[in-house]
Amino acid sequence: xxxxxxxxxxxxxxxxxxxxxxxxxxxxxxxxxxxxxxxxxxxxxxxxxxxxxxxxxxxxxxxxxxxxxxxxxxxxxxxxxxxxxxxxxxxxxxxxxxxxxxxxxxxxxxxxxxxxxxxxxxxxxxxxxxxxxxxxxxxxxxxxxxxxxxxxxxxxxxxxxxxxxxxxxxxxxxxxxxxxxxxxxxxxxxxxxxxxxxxxxxxxxxxxxxxxxxxxxxxxxxxxxxxxxxxxxxxxxxxxxxxxxxxxxxxxxxxxxxxxxxxxxxxxxxxxxxxxxxxxxxxxxxxxxxxxxxxxxxxxxxxxxxxxxxxxx
Amino acid sequence: xxxxxxxxxxxxxxxxxxxxxxxxxxxxxxxxxxxxxxxxxxxxxxxxxxxxxxxxxxxxxxxxxxxxxxxxxxxxxxxxxxxxxxxxxxxxxxxxxxxxxxxxxxxxxxxxxxxxxxxxxxxxxxxxxxxxxxx
Numbered sequence: 001x002x003x004x005x006x007x008x009x010x011x012x013x014x015x016x017x018x019x020x021x022x023x024x025x026x027x028x029x030x031x032x033x034x035x036x037x038x039x040x041x042x043x044x045x046x047x048x049x050x051x052x053x054x055x056x057x058x059x060x061x062x063x064x065x066x067x068x069x070x071x072x073x074x075x076x077x078x079x080x081x082x083x084x085x086x087x088x089x090x091x092x093x094x095x096x097x098x099x100x101x102x103x104x105x106x107x108x109x110x111x112x113x114x115x116x117x118x119x120x121x122x123x124x125x126x127x128x129x130x131x132x133x134x135x136x137x138x139x140x141x142x143x144x145x146x147x148x149x150x151x152x153x154x155x156x157x158x159x160x161x162x163x164x165x166x167x168x169x170x171x172x173x174x175x176x177x178x179x180x181x182x183x184x185x186x187x188x189x190x191x192x193x194x195x196x197x198x199x200x201x202x203x204x205x206x207x208x209x210x211x212x213x214x215x216x217x218x219x220x221x222x223x224x225x226x227x228x229x230x231x232x233x234x235x236x237x238x239x240x241x242x243x244x245x246x247x248x249x250x251x252x253x254x255x256x257x258x259x260x261x262x263x264x265x266x267x268x269x270x271x272x273x274x275x276x277x278x279x280x281x282x283x284x285x286x287x288x289x290x291x292x293x294x295x296x297x298x299x300x301x302x303x304x305x306x307x308x309x310x311x312x313x
Numbered sequence: 314x315x316x317x318x319x320x321x322x323x324x325x326x327x328x329x330x331x332x333x334x335x336x337x338x339x340x341x342x343x344x345x346x347x348x349x350x351x352x353x354x355x356x357x358x359x360x361x362x363x364x365x366x367x368x369x370x371x372x373x374x375x376x377x378x379x380x381x382x383x384x385x386x387x388x389x390x391x392x393x394x395x396x397x398x399x400x401x402x403x404x405x406x407x408x409x410x411x412x413x414x415x416x417x418x419x420x421x422x423x424x425x426x427x428x429x430x431x432x433x434x435x436x437x438x439x440x441x442x443x444x445x446x447x448x
Contacts, residue, residue, distance in 0.1 A: 176319065179319040179320065179323060180319070182323055183319065183322060183323055183326060186323065186326040186327065186329075186330055187326060189330060190326065190329055190330055190333050193330070193333040193334065193337050194333060196337055197333065197336055197337050197340055200337070200340045200341060200344055201340060203344060204340065204343060204344050204347060207344070207347050207348065207351055208347065210351065211347070211350070211351050211354055214351075214354055214355060214358055215354070215358065218358050218361070218362050220358060220361060220362075224350065224353065224354050224357065227354075227357050227358070227361055228357055230361060231357050231360055231361050231364065234360075234361065234364035234365075234368060234369075235364075237364075237368055237426055238364065238367075238368075241425075241426060241427065244427060244430075245421050248421060261434065262434070263433065263434045264431070264432065264433045264434065265430070265431075265432045266430060266431045266432070267427065267429065267430040267431075268428075268429045268430075268431075
């Protein structure tokens, strides 16, 4: 609480007027900005309305006769039976603040002279030509000539008010309503994308579980790579077994002469051996017609009276 | 005036929107990949199951071969079945050629993985055989 109080105390009063002297301030210094009546328009109205937001809504209509052309913001508060309404140009105030060397980060609050000026003072000199005074409850700027005994305007003549305003920095570039609409649109779009994301995420999780279940269900290895390797092995086994049966059928169809005979058929290590007796090498084309027709390579060896034919599978 | 600028919020929302787009695109492609992988896994699983039934079913192979060798037509062939950890060997030192034909045609027509085979002619009417069937 003490810290908060100290922090509040750090902010200084700065009366913002065209004639105010520029300040050279550090990054951390804070100011309660009091707007000169020259920077806003004020109206005191008795309105048949209950709520402030209703008053703010109709404020542009109430000011339309007196305001020069520009982009205005409106503020209002209730004082007894009346509503005090303000119209001000954010862009103009921001430009003046910049001119005086105050950036938005140096601002603790912004209030109107109407709400911040000490009521006990009759007239306060802004400069040699103008004074700040209260007339019929309204703080106004009048010629200094009318108040010869006016005191010089000091910081202690103001007390930071609870009626503060926030300046719209970009209201001249883009309308606040449009910004909110755009925000709502983008927000809604993000929500749609998020919903879509979580839907996909759910499907992804379900599919991952199904994939795990798939291998478990068939008592297979846990990964696709392992199972693919086993499948490749089985595929090569199937191809080899098919070839073996096909080649044996060729051997069984062999056309042998009376003195020719097959004495041995062996298969091992992916090789098929056929041992023939009484067969000349050049007779092989007649005996194993199918092998030659299908251009299957035969490795032929002659040993003693035997002919050994080897076929790779 | 330490107020959050609405345009900063819009900028933040745009960044979040891009992030959401990026994440969504990522999960979409991840899902696509997973769907393809799942389809592939299904295919692999189906094929593997059928191959296992064909070549990897020890019980089926043993039962079928036992049935073949115990046939009455092969009883005089003195066929022996030798059990190995991953295979089974059918052996006969001497059998008639008609018995050999019957045995070998039954083996060749069945879905077995023949690991080793040796048929040797002994004389004009007899031959020896050794077949190793794996699973």
